[in-house]
Amino acid sequence: MSGPTDVLREGFAETGEFSDFEIVCGPYTFKVHKAIICAQSKYFRAPCSKFAESDKRTIELKAIGDGEGDEACDDPDAIKLMIDFFYNLDYVAEPLEPSPVPRRLAATSAPSPLPPEPDVVPSVLESQPVEDASGFYVPKRTKKKGKKAIQAGNNTVMHAKVFAAAVKYQVFALQELAATKFASATETSWNHTKFAEAARIAYTTTVEEVRELRDAVGRAIHEHPELLDKLSIETAVKDNAALNYELLRMARGMPAIAENRVIDEGLKCAECGTWLFYEECNPCKGEYRGCCGTCSNPNCLLEL
């Protein structure tokens, strides 16, 4: 069975034949095809046709550590997986090393609130003997049979990075796939040391309105409160105010973010966005929608 994606992969992706564009990221240089990448991602349309990149036929995606401030840069491995996805419509993240055996700081004889951690296998997996004994999937490509089984593995960190790249580069199919993989990997590998790192990435690489990863992280911590005992998790939660707030809400039995946020800070300037102090309108008792009076809005209601 050779579908169009197989043909693409075998014909062009591996050899770089007919490539008309290059994507550079960190150590990698990918020879790609405009037709393929632009079909998957709106992002690449501009550099393929305009700006300096279109002349050079190359775009360099700044990698973490290139000295540009890391939060907006990419992990080259995530970019690699994204490009794999362009050609394969799937990607496989390398499995993580098993967690090191945790040390307990409180050397008391009191029974541990943590469940006795299995050697390597997360407890959830015990009921699923199908899984590899090591708790990892051996990444192998399965033939598509009807509904494709999600090959998630345990690499929550990489899934989070791929997800961030998908959102940034507007690859919607990949965004969905990575989110699914992340959620699935979280369910099996929440107890892995690297989960704290994954949670941090989830809360820093996307805005709060992009909920997929954040919800999965929040749910995992909420469902497994013992995680909060872990130093790695403690550090991650303490560092991130949004995560903090959302966990608080969930602990109170509220949804992670408010459905109807009460705006009590006053009103924003209709034009420039400056906050105005809220005060009830005297004559009509209604809400006042106004303008800061310093911007150039011609529709400004206030002439100060």
Added chain:
Amino acid sequence: MAAVRRGGAKIRAPRRGLTTDVEFTPVWLVLENAFTEIHTKNASKLSFEELYRNAYKLVLKKKGEELYNKVVAFERAWLSTVRALVVRTLSAPLLIGDEVIGRTLATTNERREAGEKFLRCLKQAWEEHNTCMGMLTDVLMYMDRVYCTDHRKKSIFAKSMDVFRDEILRTEFRQEMPALLEVLRRVVLDQIQMARDGEAVDPFAIKANVYMLEALYRSEQEVEDEKLYLRDFEAEFLLQSREFYRDEGERLLKESDAGTYCHHAKRRIDEEGDRCRTTLSESTTPKIQTVVEDELIRNKMKGLIEMESGVAFMVDNDKLHELGLVFELEARVDPRKPELTKAIQRIVMEMGAAINNAAVAASEAAPTTEAVAPAEEQEEGGKKAAPAKTINAQTLAALKWVAEILALKDRFDAICRQAFASDQVLSTALNRSTADVINSFSRSSEYISLFIDDNMKRGIKDKSEAEVDALLEKSIVVLRYVADKDVFETYYKKHLCKRLLLKKSQSVEVEKLMISRMKVELGNAFTGKLEAMFKDMTLSEELSNGYRKHVAGMQRDDGGTGGGAKAAELSIKVLTSMTWPLEAFRSGVDGEGMDGGNGKGGRVEILLPPEIRRVKEGFERFYAQKYSGRRLTWQNNMGDADVKARFPSSRHAVHDVNCSTYAMLILLLFNNDDAHGARLGGREMTLEEIEAATNIPMDDLKRNLQSLAVAPKTRFLVKEPMSREINAGDRFRWNEGFTSKFMKIKVGVVSAGNKVEGDRERRETEKKSNDSRGFAIEAAVVRVMKQRKELPHAQLLGETITQLSHQFRPDVGMIKKKIESLIEREYLERMEEAAVPSYRYLA
């Protein structure tokens, strides 16, 4: 209000402001620089990756809103500089060219060039704005996707369009001057006006601006019918166009002829359609066409048609192309084409009325000519002026009428075909008018029958089959329009009867063809009696042959004992009494019964000389053998005879004389060798003696004697005293000195041709047809009531009229009378209890 509100809402120092943000400002500066580069067309130096990453970073840091507002502010500032550029292209001719001062201050050319310059500049501004915003959208894609979507903000592109509209089009750029949007509208309208006046304008410059107006909306909500184009331009454009075309239409109606007007209107409509395609928007096409159609066609159609050079003129001069244009124009605005239909119908009616009046005039003039015609005939009665050759003025009028009606119909059919694209509505209207014309002429049925009669007798001689066919078709065409088919049937039967009996018809084949066509057109019921007449003719032929054989057989048996060798031959036509309109031969004599009426009307039988009587009785015996129980009534007045005559002084020893049966009887009286002659005592007889000897009705007798004793070519008898009229006491004797260079002589009888009826005849025909209509109506009423048992009056009337419509148009008054009469005879009764007047059928 504003003051109150101002007092009510105090603005305090913003708690979170746009104070310089260490994170935000440096990144924004990078972007701002890049945007400036993009707007100044230096984008190819910029790294997209860097810009996108920076914008991405800001949004990620929750600076989306600030970024958005900054970009908007940037665009606003930029566009205000662009506005200054555009305003600079506004040169004097445009600014002084507003309505107040009048357009005359600048020449058209100056205005056109200035306008184009302005349009091109605005076009460029718009196109550059679009390009730049496209690139900005690329850079700010993440913001659009994440920030704008989640905060229900317009995309930066859409927002920048609003900014463009406000900054460029709506901002007042100078005191006392309208904003650029108003200027733009005036310029475009002015340019279009120039284009209409024949100037060449740049359609692309206008089109680009129209694109712009179509892409912008009046308010922030992008409601489809709030487009600037629709609201701020199109309405004004339509209004101005309406005024322009109203004036132009009125001017053209005054100044030019209808043909030119049509050409012009058509050109204008096409032009406006083209203009919408090339210069404005396709969506305006139907609207502007409606405007032009309204102003140039719908509101002007009546005036156009009634112009001196209008439809009537076009028809008169066969201006088919222009008629086609009128048709096309009106078809555009109304599929029913009421004005043109009315006009054409009126013209047909007028022309038809002219034809009808001419025919009436001809027929009224006829009595004088008719009075002359027989006189001439009588004067030269001796000549062989066969009646068939004498074409009566009435007949001429009839032929002319039919020919003209046909020509009229052909003409309008051609117009309809060539100019009106065989339009359904118009051809129906034409047919109706033609029918009205034909039916408004009281003698149409008679004239059509006469037309056929004339053609059957003379017209089809020497004509090819195709020509004959065409002729028949024409007759049918006219006949199709006749409403009173029963009247036509009466005439046709009469004329056919004469043709058949007097052997005037050129070809029986063609007669039969005609009948079969009528059958197709009018149905079996109509032709049944006509066909029966042909059947009688065929049977008579067989009968005559049979009798001849029978006689020959008898003679052989007799062996020549009874002097049978000299027995006259007989050719007989046996006619079914109800089928044949024999009264056609009564020659209009009042109170004259059929002769040979076997004493029914108290008339005595015609006295036949023995040799003739023998033949007659022989045939009666023969016929009685063949068909028992049938009675023969002899119509001697309709027969003719071949007689051999000897005149001592003539060049030929024996003349073959063909004359009517009556003439033969008269001549036989004077037969020298005949016993009768001797018995009657010599060669001289008075009128009364002849009457007594033959019993021929006096009127027929006089006419036959006129032929025999007055007409110079057939003057076998000498009359004393010699005069034109036959008077009581006139004496006749054999004209011993008769001489003729022809061996065969045909004795004509005065008046035998099919002429138009005299008034009295017409009254009779009318009365008869009224009688037969009466029966038809009664029959129809009874048929309807038998089926329905009970029926309201109005419905009964309706159904009766429908049933009879293929025969004639029944008169409502007559139907009412007949219903009364049926009630009296107890076929029907009134239903006393019914709410509306109703009848019940009494079985």
